Amino acid sequence: MAEPRPVLQMTGVVKEFPGVRALSGVDFRLFPGEIHALIGENGAGKSTLIKVLTGVHSLDGGTITLDGESVEFTSPLQAQQAGISTVYQEVNLCPNLSVAENIFIGREPTRGGRIQWKRMRKEAAELVDRLGLDIDVAAPLSSYPLAVQQLVAIVRSVGTGDRETPGSGAGQAPGSGTATKVLVLDEPTSSLDRDEVLELFRLMRQLRDDGVAILFVSHFLDQIYEICDRMTVLRNGTLVGEHLVRDLDQVGLIELMIGKALDQLEELHEHQLHSDVGETLVKAEGLGRSGKISPFDLEIKKGEVLGLAGLLGSGRTELARLLFGADHPDTGKVTIGGKQVSMSAPNDAIGAGVAFCSENRRTEGLVPDLTVRENIILALQAARGWTRPIPASQRDELVAKYIKALDIRPANPEARVGQLSGGNQQKVLLARWLITSPQLLILDEPTRGIDIGAKTEIQRLVVSLSEDGMSVLYIAAELEEVLRLSHTIGVLRDRKLVARLANGPEITTSRILETIASGEHQ
C-alpha cells in the first residue's frame, strides 16, 4: 500500500504537569481518509495527546505539522480554524436551539448584520442531507435523543469549514471542499446503544471516504476492530506501537496496552475463594433510613467478602453509607466486634475500624489539590487528631510502601492527586484506608472507569486482604466481578435487601439476575 503524505504529524511530543510527565516524546501520524484509533489504558496519555493537538494544552516539547506546515495552537479556536475539529464525550451544544442554529452557531450566514434564517436552514438541511442523515433541522435539538445530538455535533464540526470566508481558514485554499481535515472523536460511543453506534459508524465511514482523517478514541475494543483502519497504542505516556488494525489481534493489542502477557490476567478467574471465614464482625439489625433504604439485617464475618448486587439505584451505595455513618440511620443498630457503635458520623465507624472508598472518587474521596502523600495519610492523620502529626520518617516509609505495593504511578509522593489517572486515584484512595488497618473495608465500585490492568490488580488485592482476615463489603455493577470475589452475595432491589446467597457452584450471574428480577430468595 503506497502511503500518502500524512495530513497530521506529531513528533516527539512532550507534555509535563507538575510531578507528572504525561507525554514523553510521543510520535503520532494521521493520514487523510483513514479512521485511526488512539488506544491505551487510563493514564496512558490519550486525553493529553488530544488536548495538545487541539490547543487545550500547550506543548512542552516536540512539533506538530499539519499539511506539512509547522503549527502550534494556543486555543481550541485556533485548532478549529486550522481544520482540526473535536467532538467530546459530552455533547457541548445548546439543547434549546434548533438543529440548524446549533450547526451554524457562531458563524451564521448574515447580510447587513442580520442573520439569514432561511439560508441557514437551507444550508443546514443540505449538509445533513449530504451526510445521509434524516434530521429535521428546524426542530429543537432537545427533541432528539442523545445519539442524534452527538451526530449533530459531528455535522457541526465538519460543517465548520464550509462557512469560513476565504482566508480565515488558516492556511487552506478557499473552496477546497471540506475544510475539516482532522476530526477528533473522544469516546463518542460511550453512551450510545448498538443501533446508534452503527449510525455513527456509517457517518464516520462517509466522512472518511470524503478524505477526512478521523482520530477515534474508545475503550471498546470491538468497536475499534469494527471501524478503524490503523491504531496507535500508548502506555505510560510513551508510544508503544502503530499498527494496521488487520495486523494485530485483540490479545496482542491488550498485551501492548498493559505491557504484560494476558494469561497473567486470567489467573484471577480460576482462584478459589478461601474458606477461612471467622466470627461475625459486623452485625446490623434493622438498620435503615427512610427514602434511602428499607431496614435491613446484615452480618459480615471476619475475612469474608460480602458482595452487593443490584441494579443502579437499588440501594447498594445507600446501604454502604449507613454502615459507615456517612448518612445518619433512622432506625436500627450496628455492632462491630461485639460493641454497639452509634454511627452518627463517619468518625464513629472509623473508630470501630471501618473504611469506606466512595464510588465518587473525585467528589467524595480525594482532595485533588493535595499530593499523593498527603492524600494517603489523610485518614490516619484524621484519626490521630491534628496535634499528633505522623512523624516524617514513619510517614514517608508508609507512603513509599503503599505506592510500591499498589504500584501507584507515577511513583512520586509529591505529585498532585488531581493529575493522576482514574486507576491510580483509586489506588491512592485504597492506600489511604489500608494504612489505617481497617477491620471492614467498604469498596463502592472500586473498579469503575479504570482500565483492565488496574481492575485486576484491585480485585487481586481484595482477595489477598480477605485471606489475611480483613472483611470486605464489595459493590460493583458487574455481576461477574461480584460473583468472582464474594463469599456471600447480598441482592438488592428497590432499596431493599431482598436476599443473601451463599456463593457456590450453583450461583451464577443468571441466578443473581433472576433474584433481582423476582425480588425474592429462591
Next chain:
Amino acid sequence: MTTTSRLRALTRHHLFWPVAVLIGLLLVNVPFTPDFFSVKMTDGHLYGSLVSIVLFGSPLILVAVGMTLVIATGGIDLSVGAVVAITGALTCSYISDQADQSALSAVFLAMGIGLVAAVVCGLWNGFLVARMGIQPIIATLIIMVAGRGVAQLITDGQIITINSEPYKLIGGGYWLTLPFSIFVVAVVVAATMLLTRRTALGLLVESVGGNAEASRLVGIRSARIKIMVYVFCALCAGIAGLMISSNTSAADGNNAGLWIELDAILAVVIGGTALTGGRFSIGGTVLGALVIQTLTTTIYTIGVPTQTNLVFKAAVVIAVCLLQSPKFREKVFGRKTRRKVTVPAQPVAPVEPAPKTEVSR
C-alpha cells in the same frame, strides 16, 4: 539542568511572583527617593523607608496571616476590621479608667480583656459557619457591621486617648533598635508556621478547604477545625487592634482597622492562596501584605495626588493579579518563549495582548 530550565523552575516557584512584584515596587521608589534603601541609626533606633514599611505593615500582616487560614478552609472573614476596633476600644477604655495608666498589671489585664473579646468574636463566627452552616461571607458580615457599633458603644462614640508608656511599646515602641511590633509580627508568623506545619493542622485545613465532603468521609472533624481558624483569625485581628491603638495611643471605634479586611484578603490572594480554599502559604501572605504596604508607601513617596490614590492602587492591584494569572502570562509572554514554532498565518488574531502596565516590566 540548563540555565533556562533552572530559570523556569524558579518562575514556577509559588513565591516567585509575590517576590518579583515586591522587588519591582521597591525599585519604583528609587528614582523618587534616592536613599530609599538606606537605613539610618538615630538615638539607638533604626529609621528608613524599609523599616517603616514593616512597621506600618505590621497590623496588616497579622490580620492577613489569620485570614489565610480562614480562606484555606474555603471561608472568608469580613469581621476582622471590626474586631480590630472592638479590641482597641475595650483595651483603651479599660486603661483610661485606671488611675495609673502605666501600671504593668493594668496594661496586661486590659490587653487580656481585649483579646478575650476578639476570641469571643471568633467563636461566634466559627459557630455560625461551622455549626449553623451559614455562608462565611454572610456570617462574618454580621460582626463586620455590628462590631463597629459595639466598638462605638464601648467608647461612647468618642475617640478615647490614653497615656500609657508600657502600652505604647506594642505598636509604637522600639526594642533592640527595631520597632517592637516587628518582633510581635515575627513571633506570630513563626508561631503560625509552627502551628500549621509542625502539627497536622495545616494538612487538615487544606483538606477541608480542598474537598469538604471527602474530608468529612475521611473522619476529619471539620467543624472543629473551622471554629479553630476563625478564632485564630480573630485573635490575630485582636493583636493587630492592640497594635493600631497602641501606635496612636487612642481608640477610634469608627476608623481603626477600617477596610483592613479588604487589604488582608488582597494580601492573601497576592500571596498565592486561592479564594476557593485548599493550599495556603503563610510566607506568601506575608509577602502579599508587604506588597500592599509598599504600594501605600510608594503612593506617598512618588507623590500621587491624594484624590487619585485609590485609583492608582486599584490599577497596580489589577496589574499584580494579572501578572499572577498563568492564563494571562501565557497569553502575553507565552508566544515569545517559543519563537521557533509558528502559528499559521492568522488574519483574525484571536488573542489581543492586554495593555501593559508600568509594573509589568
